[in-house]
Amino acid sequence: MSGDIHALSGAYVVDAVDDFERAQFERHLAGCDDCRLEVASLREAAGLLADTVAHPAPDALRADVLSSIEMVRPLPPLLAGVQDRARAHRRRVPTLLAAAAALVVMGGVGATVWHPWEQPVTDLSASSLESAPDTQVMTEKLPGGGTITLTRSESLNSAFVTTSNMPRLQNGKTYQLWSIHDGVPVSAGLFDGDASKVIVEADPGLAQAIAITIEPLPKGDDAPVEAPTSDFVVASFDFTEV
Amino acid sequence: MSQAKRVPPGTSPVGVPAAPAAERLADLLRRSAKGDQVAFAELYDATQARVFGLAVRVVRDPAQAEEVTQEAFLEVWRTAGRFDSDKGSALSWLMTICHRKSVDRVRSAESSTRRDTTYHQQNHTIDIDSTADAAQVSMEAQRVRKAMGSLTDVQREALELAYFGGYTHTEVAGILSIPVGTAKTRIRDGLIRLRDKMGVGS
Numbered sequence: 284m285s286g287d288i289h290a291l292s293g294a295y296v297v298d299a300v301d302d303f304e305r306a307q308f309e310r311h312l313a314g315c316d317d318c319r320l321e322v323a324s325l326r327e328a329a330g331l332l333a334d335t336v337a338h339p340a341p342d343a344l345r346a347d348v349l350s351s352i353e354m355v356r357p358l359p360p361l362l363a364g365v366q367d368r369a370r371a372h373r374r375r376v377p378t379l380l381a382a383a384a385a386l387v388v389m390g391g392v393g394a395t396v397w398h399p400w401e402q403p404v405t406d407l408s409a410s411s412l413e414s415a416p417d418t419q420v421m422t423e424k425l426p427g428g429g430t431i432t433l434t435r436s437e438s439l440n441s442a443f444v445t446t447s448n449m450p451r452l453q454n455g456k457t458y459q460l461w462s463i464h465d466g467v468p469v470s471a472g473l474f475d476g477d478a479s480k481v482i483v484e485a486d487p488g489l490a491q492a493i494a495i496t497i498e499p500l501p502k503g504d505d506a507p508v509e510a511p512t513s514d515f516v517v518a519s520f521d522f523t524e525v
Numbered sequence: 526m527s528q529a530k531r532v533p534p535g536t537s538p539v540g541v542p543a544a545p546a547a548e549r550l551a552d553l554l555r556r557s558a559k560g561d562q563v564a565f566a567e568l569y570d571a572t573q574a575r576v577f578g579l580a581v582r583v584v585r586d587p588a589q590a591e592e593v594t595q596e597a598f599l600e601v602w603r604t605a606g607r608f609d610s611d612k613g614s615a616l617s618w619l620m621t622i623c624h625r626k627s628v629d630r631v632r633s634a635e636s637s638t639r640r641d642t643t644y645h646q647q648n649h650t651i652d653i654d655s656t657a658d659a660a661q662v663s664m665e666a667q668r669v670r671k672a673m674g675s676l677t678d679v680q681r682e683a684l685e686l687a688y689f690g691g692y693t694h695t696e697v698a699g700i701l702s703i704p705v706g707t708a709k710t711r712i713r714d715g716l717i718r719l720r721d722k723m724g725v726g727s
Contacts, residue, residue, distance in 0.1 A: 290706070293713025294694040298628040299687035301695070323613045324726030328719040329624070330617035332688050333579040334666040335673070340577035340594055348595050349566055352602040357558050360606040 288427055292318055296325040301515050302497045306450030307427035409480050415439050423518045425449075433483075433493060433520050440488030443480040444495075451476055457500040458517065459507055462490035470507050473500075494519040550615035551608070558606035565602055572616065576623045583627035583691045584634075593630050597623040613726075624688070631691040672722035680715035687712050 288311045294300050295308045312318050412418060415436040422432045429449040435442035444460065452458070457475055461468035462485040469485040471493070487493060495517045498508050550571060556564035576597055580590035600622050608618050673681055679701075686697045698708035720726050 287706075290709050290713060291694075293716045294687065294709050296716060297684070297688045297712060298625055299692060299694040299697065299712060301693055304693075324720055325713075325716045326613055326617045326621055327726035328716050328723060329688060330614070330620035331665070331669045331719070331723055331725065332673075332684075333575045333620050333623070334663060334669050336578040336582040336689070337574040337663060337666060338578035338581055340573045341591065344577070344591055344594060345566075345569060345573070348569060348598045349562065351595060351599055352562065352565060355599060355603050357560055357602060358604055358606050360558065 289315070289318055292321050293325060296322055296329050301513070302452060302456055303450060303515060303517055304427075306452050307425075307429075310428065310450055409443065412436050412439055412441055412443065419522075421520050423520065425518060431495065431518050434480075435483070435487055435493070435520075435522075437488040440486055442483040442487035442493065444474070444478060444483060444493075445480055446474065446476075446478045449476050449478075452497060455500050456497055457507075459496050459498040459511075460484070461494045461496065461511065462487050463492040463494060464490055466491075468494060468511055470509060473498075473507055491523050492519055492521045547614045547616065550619075551610045554601075554605045554608045554615050554618075557602060558608070565605075568601075569598060572619055575616075575620065579620065579623055580627045582689050583624070584631050589630060589634075590627075593626050594623070597626045600626065628691045669719075669723065672719050675722050676715045676718050680711045680718065683708050683711035684715035684719075 288308060291300065291304060291308050295305065300308065312322065412434060415438060417438050418434060418436045420432060420434050422430060424430050427450065430447050431449075432445045433442060434445070446458075449458070452475070457473045458478075459473050460471040460481070460483050462471040462483060463469075464486070469490075471483045471485040471487065472481060474481045483493060496511045496513070496515065497517060498512055501507050550568065553564045553568040553571070557568060573594070577590060577594045580593040580597070581587055584590050584593055597619075601619055604622075608615060676684065683694075683697050683701065686692050686700060687694060690697075692700065694709045694712055695705055697712070698705045701708065703711075
């Protein structure tokens with residue numbers, strides 16, 4: 284990823300970006316009128332490319348499409364004001380969810396259905412981790428905004444991450460943590476956007492590195508993916524260099 | 526943003542409707558948003574060849590392209606109310622949805638069987654013409670081809686790998702053995718030249 288986010292407008296318009304770049308660029312778009320205008324005009328151009336490969340769809344598809352829409356209700360329009368407010372406030376939602384989750388866990392009553400892999404660290408282990416003699420705190424700033432801080436203790440074999448200002452991912456995607464053992468990534472937890480003290484699983488004290496990628500969000504009770512699905516790494520913390 | 530000025534009226538001789546008048550498509554979308562299935566059927570008829578043709582070009586497998594086409598039109602129906610004619614034409618809004626669905630499909634199919642870059646390095650020739658044999662070519666398409674001919678070879682190559690190949694700009698850089706920043710720039714410069722030649726989006 285290179286520094287100048289404006290230059291990504293063309294790649295963004297033709298979907299030649301990965302999930303993380305898309306999230307970053309969309310955040311940039313929200314505050315950059317020049318880029319919004321450029322994207323709109325380049326979209327007009329890109330849409331024309333399809334003219335050169337036009338090919339009639341099979342006749343049967345028409346009936347399939349027209350019958351499928353009968354079961355789907357069109358969404359109401361977004362009012363401009365609502366859109367702006369949504370843009371301004373959407374970052375709060377994950378934070379509130381995380382806070383609610385923390386309360387559930389600290390209450391101790393194992394209350395209901397918080398997925399185990401989203402379990403934030405309890406106050407007790409957080410404070411012991413923060414005060415352990417060998418605790419390392421490492422921070423990585425992402426090129427387009429967003430900060431990830433890893434707090435880790437080898438002696439306690441535990442770690443948590445706290446993030447802020449992370450690019451918001453599209454629906455169906457999640458940030459996923461990996462503990463790297465002998466070059467093999469082992470799934471170590473999920474978080475969505477801004478996370479506070481999310482525990483890193485899979486023996487983070489023994490891992491040679493911890494990495495963060497963007498992965499499909501598991502549906503229902505499915506487990507997270509067991510291996511990264513792409514080569515793109517949002518951030519990584521390498522302990523062998525320290 | 527101005528509408529309709531680039532659109533020649535009527536239907537081309539070879540059967541694919543010439544670019545449908547932008548205002549008419551926008552109107553069909555607005556009516557679809559209110560649940561008007563007749564309007565939506567008309568919108569389908571006016572755009573299906575572009576949507577299906579693009580899906581085939583990107584995902585290559587016709588059966589999957591049909592699924593992508595159906596998904597795209599379902600999304601168009603569901604989100605028609607979010608279309609805003611102040612921000613762009615109906616056709617570009619619709620093609621954006623279709624392209625995104627196509628690219629998502631081809632990438633998710635490949636995340637299970639990692640893309641073999643070496644193979645693509647040897648076989649990345651862009652054969653628009655082989656599909657164009659079958660494609661019915663509208664007059665608009667000829668104008669677009671001509672405009673594409675005004676791009677430099679390296680701009681056109683990068684843009685086509687991204688748009689029709691479904692590759693990210695980073696992958697395009699890898700395929701062409703050029704720096705990442707260069708691929709990004711060529712894609713953008715190519716689009717800008719295409720836009721200016723076609724006189725759209727101003």
